Amino acid sequence: MTTTTDIVAKLWSLCNVLRDDGVTYNEYVTELTYLLFLKMLEETGRESRLPDGYRWGILAKRAGMEQLDYYKAMLLELGKAKDGLVAAIFTDAQTRLRKPTNLKALTSNIDQLDWFSAREEGLGNLYEGLLEKNASDKKSGAGQYFTPRPLIDCIVRLMQPQPGEVVQDPAAGTAGFLVAADRYIKDHTDDLYKLNEGQAFFQRHNAFTGGELVPDTHRLCMMNLLLHGIEGGVDNIDTLSPDGEALAKADLVLTNPPFGTKKGGGRPTRSDFSVTADTSNKQLAFVEHIVRALKPGGRAAVVLPDNVLFEDNTGRRLRTWMMDLCDLHTILRLPTGIFYAQGVKTNVLFFQRGKADSGNTKAVWVYDMRANMPVFGKTRPLTVAAFAEFEAAYGDDPMGRAKREEQGEEGRWRKFTREAIAARNDSLDIAWLRDTETEAEEGLTEPEDIAAAIIGHLKAALEEIEALSEEIEPDSVDEAAALAEAAE
Incomplete structure (x- = not known):
């Protein structure tokens, strides 16, 4: 073009x-x-x-x-x-x-x-x-609102959105996931001409929904939707507030929720939240929203940072709850350098809401696209081809039920039973390959990429500190204060 x-x-x-x-x-x-x-x-x-x-x-x-x-x-x-x-x-x-x-x-x-x-x-x-262009320009800082198109397209191809389904992004940003889902459906319906009038109207007016908190980003989102023939659907709301409860139940959720904690350490104000009601960690709260937003049998693909996979207390309770209610069938460990603004290590979790409320996850397949992989950035841009091997391993069933071949300890694709994960205290931070990230980073030449790698290490350290602070129980804080007062 x-x-x-x-x-x-x-x-x-x-x-x-x-x-x-x-x-x-x-x-x-x-x-x-x-x-x-x-x-x-x-x-x-x-x-x-x-x-x-x-x-x-x-x-x-x-x-x-x-x-x-x-x-x-x-x-x-x-x-x-x-x-x-x-x-x-x-x-x-x-x-x-x-x-x-x-x-x-x-x-x-x-x-x-x-x-x-x-x-x-x-x-x-x-x-x-x-x-x-705005997201890729390091000076703009807009990367936090923009998920790379090759990653979005990979996720959409695997999730296979269908006409008539409600697709939700509760943290829509500039609507990248929704636009890609719409494009996928149009490509498979001759630009909606294979649908009847009512079905085509639904696709333009009711198929896509979500929320975006930042007003200026919401403007960009609405403009992007309009120019792709989608009439609105994304509200300027805080999904973690009661407004998020009003979002339509979804057949498919595609999202990259914001990383970090709510400003001022605020907690979600949702009356329907139970697992994450007392945490300021936004990613954990968004996971609870997504699970609750899915219809029975609905599916989701969510970009999440590493700390969601290993954080204790609220994080562990959330993972246990999610694996009960949902079939968490696949985790993709993403390579570094994809999100410059955040600089954190990320994953994509693929899961389906069960029709029963317990025992839905039997096993989790993990694809390690991070260890022994180059660091992506300006020097080495991310492309669609980078995901080809993962897509082949995932298979052609969006629910993760295609026949899969485990690659063993030397390969990138392995299966872990629910019992094996329980033995790990329900930690999903699973890695088995020797990580040569440092060696990969030594090959970076562009100042922006070197800076991104440094930011990544700093962000990871901050995430660990935040996770530790979340683990401190109120009783422990009171005890520490009492001891300090006695010492004085």
Whole structure:
């Protein structure tokens, strides 16, 4: 898609124009979202969704302070639009632009792009390219909202979303998983033309659901969904609050929930939470949400950091509870260097909600894609081909029931019975290959990749400290305080 790549490069280069205006990379992408939304509605003949008097053509032909003032008024009006999707994108929207010349530079350059070719290649692809460019730029820090496309595509191929299923991402970010699931379904239904009218309507309006906490990221999410023909579905909510209880039960959950703890050490406020009600660890709480969100027989693929696999107390209780309620059939240990922003070691857990409430996990298959693997980053980008051997081992059944061949202690693919895991105190941090990560890191040459490796080690150490702090029981804290007081 040469035209799309060229347009993304041109749009990204315009960010240099705005640096003097104090606009950051993420603010620039948000600003571009406002402007591209208006231009794309003009290009696709859908400006009727906008309030009267607020159109791209009116904005683009103006100049100077008149244009900037009109643009500010336009953002306010669009935030009050009757069209729900328009209002969602522009709610509380404010421009970061202060110099009229910069706004004119943006509108003029956007008008001059090859929009005919962009429409042919897909406006959604153009916007995704822009999001990927922002996420891959280390200065933007947007990687925390962006799961690499090769990983998303691998997961979606294995999970095989089907027409008529409700697909949920409770931490949607910029909607990468939902868009990929939609693309998979469209590829298998001749762009929905094989479906009847009611089924096609369901796919566009009701098939995809989720939540995203950060308002600006939610805007990017809604724009991405719109440009892929999906009418909303993701709410600007905290999934770990009561709002998350209202999300529709799902046939399939695909997600990469945020890492770390809730700000200020806050706990989830969900009335339906029992296992993680007293923890500030967001990943653990999201796992409880996912298990509760699945319909009986529903399936999930979730990206999670290592500490979820080994943390004691709440972590262990959660794993035991999850393996009772669900068939946790597969764990993929991901290689390092995939998530620059977090820098932590990650895994993908594949599981299915059982129809009974106990004894659902009989065995767990683990694929180690981390040990003796190169560190991925700018020097060595992640590609679809990197997952080929894992996909072959996983098989063609999304529930993990395909015939599987264990590779033994020298291989990457092994089976562990539920009894063997119980003997490990229900720890799922299972590794058997000699890890030559240090040797792999010695081959890094790009400063960004070296920095990412260092950040990874620091983050891992912090995760272990957080896990230890979670293990301290209130009684122990009171005892320590009493001893300290007595010593004084």
